[in-house]
Every structure is written in structure tokens, then in C-alpha cells.
Amino acid sequence: MDFPIGCRWARLLYRMESISNLWHIIIEWILQFNPNRQSRKRVDGTLTSEGETTYRLIHTEQSQKVESMIKNIVLDFGHGGIDENGRYTTAPNKMFVHANGEPAYEGVLNRQIGGHVYTCLRSHPEFNVVCTVKEDDPRDIALSQRVKVANKFDPKETIFVSIHCNASQYHNASGFELFTTKGLTKSDALAEEIANAVEHIYEDVGLRLRYDFSDGDKDKEADFYVLRKTKCPAVLLECGFFDNRKDFDLLKDPIFQGNLGSFIYTGILNYISKQ
Numbered sequence: 001m002d003f004p005i006g007c008r009w010a011r012l013l014y015r016m017e018s019i020s021n022l023w024h025i026i027i028e029w030i031l032q033f034n035p036n037r038q039s040r041k042r043v044d045g046t047l048t049s050e051g052e053t054t055y056r057l058i059h060t061e062q063s064q065k066v067e068s069m070i071k072n073i074v075l076d077f078g079h080g081g082i083d084e085n086g087r088y089t090t091a092p093n094k095m096f097v098h099a100n101g102e103p104a105y106e107g108v109l110n111r112q113i114g115g116h117v118y119t120c121l122r123s124h125p126e127f128n129v130v131c132t133v134k135e136d137d138p139r140d141i142a143l144s145q146r147v148k149v150a151n152k153f154d155p156k157e158t159i160f161v162s163i164h165c166n167a168s169q170y171h172n173a174s175g176f177e178l179f180t181t182k183g184l185t186k187s188d189a190l191a192e193e194i195a196n197a198v199e200h201i202y203e204d205v206g207l208r209l210r211y212d213f214s215d216g217d218k219d220k221e222a223d224f225y226v227l228r229k230t231k232c233p234a235v236l237l238e239c240g241f242f243d244n245r246k247d248f249d250l251l252k253d254p255i256f257q258g259n260l261g262s263f264i265y266t267g268i269l270n271y272i273s274k275q
């Protein structure tokens, strides 16, 4: 393509788009060799008016139907987001200002990562996919309200996945972990499938997998309200530490978010297809 001499920006934009298209072609090419592939997914880039490229996981066709006794998938995006007045609707300990002045909002990251999981699951019309609070809804609804959404369905036909990011006292902890209630229940099987599906993403970027093998599986056990009060299998994910610079750089990266969301979806689907 010809550009007027000196039109560097147009040329740069054209090159960025070409690289983006090449990336799609490579992903599609790799995906075609996956015998277990259930859907064609790709990360799609869109150029914003500010010149930044934003990415979104896109399904190019309807996913293969999964036969299962699970009918309802409840996704829970932890805490609140930024409201129309630019106000963070959640407690200050659910955000952190990094050394360069950049704020990290846990509730925003939870919605962005969870939004990708939702997009993937929506390609299965056989499931009723429900969010306790929508991706673009900044309200920090009560924990009891989140549980209520899950408990209105038959627990034998439902699973609950809560998506969070973590923080630590000295802002130096790092890595991924997942939680279920105490004891061995179906929640542990769900957690194990999600852990198995996502762990290679964390290994690829050198982030720790904070597993607890003391009871024979990878999840940690905690008495979190949303896990204790939900009647169906329930798992809470801590996708990384938003107050750790390295973790945060990944958690806010649209490509990492898309990959992570896609593999959380894969783990959920692996569990569901065995029920």
C-alpha cells in the first residue's frame, strides 16, 4: 500500500494491523491441529482513537454442544468497578497505587478476566450462563446477593465460579491460587480441572502456582462466605496479586486476560463434560 511521503502514522498503523492479522493467522493455524478443540477462538485486536490496540477473545463459530447434567453456570466477578463518576465503588484495600502512580483496581481486573470467561461460555446455548453482577456493572453487590443468584438453581445442575485477584500485606507475594471449602467435595474436582487448564499459562510467564498438596489436591481450603453459603460446587480463583508489579503487568494485559479467560473456560468445560 502507498502512503504519502511523511505520513508515518498511517504507515505505522497499517503495519500494526498487518502484525495483528498475522497473529490471527498463526493462532488459527495452531488451533487446527488440536484434536480436542471444541471451538475456534481467537484474540481480536481493535485500534482505539488513542492509537492503542485493545484485544477481545472472539468466538468465530458456535462451540460444540456439551452433554451434561450441569445446566447453570454462575460467574461471580469480585468487588466493584469504576462508576460513571470515576469513583471506585469498593473498599480501598481492594486497590493499590504502584510506585509509578498507576492505580490497580481489583474489581476492574476481575471483570475484565471474567468477561472473557463469560464470552467463551456464551458460545454454548445449552448452558444458562448467569453473572451475579455484569461485566460493565460497577456496583459492589453484597456477598449474600451473589450467593442468592447461585442458590436459586438446583445445586445438582449448577456450578459457581468466583473470579478475584489478590493482595498481600507487604505487597511482595505473587502467583495464582484457588480455593474451595474444607473437605473433599465436587468443588475440589472443579478446582482441579481449572488448575490443570490454566497452569501452563502461569508457567509460561514465570508466575508461581500457589498450590496446597497437603490434602492431595491443588486447591487451598478456606471458609469464604461465597464458598460456604453456595449449595452447588463452588470455586474462588485468585488470578494473581494486583499489588505486585510483575503480576499486575500481566493481569492488566489484554492478551494475558484473553488467554487466562479462555483456559478458565476450558477447565470449567472439562469438569462439566464429566458430569
Ligand SMILES: [Zn+2]
Pocket: 078, 079, 106, 164, 165, 166
Ligand atoms: Zn477479591
